[in-house]
């Protein structure tokens with residue numbers, strides 16, 4: 001299993017191995033040696049494992065990972081480099097997403113026609129501290145057994161580390177429980193999403209072609225969600241997580257979207273729930289993804305709990321109980337809605353086939369539904385794109401009912 005060469009505080013045996021330029025120090029005092037990549041310095045956060053085999057740039061730029069360090073179970077990360085399109089964060093503040101990256105194999109020279117930058121330089125530019133050469137299988141097994149630990153990654157090309165101090169910082173790191181991390185990643189101001197540069201043909205809509213107006217509450221929204229809402233015919237206005245219900249209603253939305261985002265949903269719910277309750281009172285069609293799902297669930301009175309190891313990957317099977325169909329989904333969450341706490345006006349529509357956890361709800365007395373996983377994927381399979389059409393149908397039904 002994991003070796004702790006540093007139990008006695010010495011850095012290496014002094015002659016047989018190249019000197020470590022980065023250390024991963026877990027809260028229980030376990031120390032793993034590796035080679036630093038990306039930004040130098042230290043990163044502290046909760047370590048979770050992601051099992052996706054592709055899409056590392058989208059994963060590393062998903063604002064939902066703020067406050068976390070990702071260990072990739074797929075060993076070869078970085079071999080297609082990075083590019084200018086696969087960034088999921090929407091605004092500059094979202095560069096404060098994931099804090100650290102743990103990789104198995106050393107990063108090779110990029111080999112892909114889209115690559116514009118080596119992963120190492122890209123990580124450095126985004127301030128993400130990384131290390132390679134870690135036994136990520138053993139680390140994943142440890143997380144599976146003990147849950148997601150807090151940890152510090154320290155990267156120093158000279159290999160000078162104060163191990164006792166690092167151990168103390170890892171042990172003293174703030175728990176994710178109770179942390180509202182949305183302020184780190186939400187947009188500072190309202191804006192209309194009119195990204196034209198992504199368009200490569202199919203799905204593009206010029207501003208005049210939009211059929212519906214959706215207000216997206218930005219708890220850390222991913223770019224591909226905005227793209228898919230746009231593709232479904234919606235003009236999207238993104239508002240900060242702190243926008244009041246009055247601000248949102250003044251925009252006269254046909255639908256409201258509750259985005260994904262980082263941290264403990266219960267903490268964000270303190271200010272998000274009252275806003276969502278007012279939107280629901282107005283019977284505005286509402287769709288939530290991940291943190292947005294947790295916010296809708298909290299708004300109707302359900303509870304969220306912290307998961308043992310969370311779900312982070314691109315191959316999670318989920319059953320849509322309304323159709324009986326199984327979809328392979330993209331997931332990234334460390335908290336879950338406790339289905340036993342759902343009120344009678346909320347039904348569980350989706351369930352994880354890995355562990356039976358709640359993956360979606362729909363309200364019976366309001367036009368609102370949400371899913372715990374990421375139907376926009378990015379990365380991941382596109383099985384769940386149908387949910388964007390489901391949202392648009394809800395909007396169209398709402399408009400038809402108003403007109404009648």
Ligand SMILES: NC(=O)CC[C@H](N)C(=O)O
Nearest residue numbers: 064260261290291334335
């Ligand atoms: N992707 C997300 O929106 C994550 C939601 C929440 N921060 C969780 O970990 O459960």
